[in-house]
Amino acid sequence: MTDKELRKLNRTELLQMLLEQSRETERLRELLEQAEEKLRCREIELQEAGNIAQASLQVNGVFDSAQKAAEEYLENVRQLSGRQKEICTQMEEESRERAGKMIEDAQRQCREMIAAAQAECEQKVRDAEQQAQAYWKEVTAKMELVAQQYEILRKSTVWQK
Numbered sequence: 001m002t003d004k005e006l007r008k009l010n011r012t013e014l015l016q017m018l019l020e021q022s023r024e025t026e027r028l029r030e031l032l033e034q035a036e037e038k039l040r041c042r043e044i045e046l047q048e049a050g051n052i053a054q055a056s057l058q059v060n061g062v063f064d065s066a067q068k069a070a071e072e073y074l075e076n077v078r079q080l081s082g083r084q085k086e087i088c089t090q091m092e093e094e095s096r097e098r099a100g101k102m103i104e105d106a107q108r109q110c111r112e113m114i115a116a117a118q119a120e121c122e123q124k125v126r127d128a129e130q131q132a133q134a135y136w137k138e139v140t141a142k143m144e145l146v147a148q149q150y151e152i153l154r155k156s157t158v159w160q161k
Helices: 003-008 011-049 052-160
Strands: none
16 A cells, blocks of 8 residues: 555544554464464474474474564554554644634634724714714804894893883
């Protein structure tokens, strides 16, 4: 399996591969136990046969096969573990990048919302100031009119006395 294919696998598939590797380990252990049992049987046969040199050669062949199988399995486990770490590291980096972009987007949106709210507040203040000035002009004009009418009334009552 290539690195690209491994990177495309999700956690479930990777865990499934590890599970299969564990099963393979168990199968190899069973084979090793069987080989050791056969070895014990052969040792008995060799003792009976009396040919120690030939028995030694046969035993070495069984152990060599078992050793090779165990080494292959361990190498497969190491490779899979290393690939899994690479995939996890890559996924973590991608997640951090996405999170950083999301934070930047949220901060940008906040700045835009604050700017819009400030612009709206400033416009409302200007509108309120304009309304206050218009109201003040209206009140001032009415007060001047009242003052003028009061003055006219006052003069007219002074002349009448």
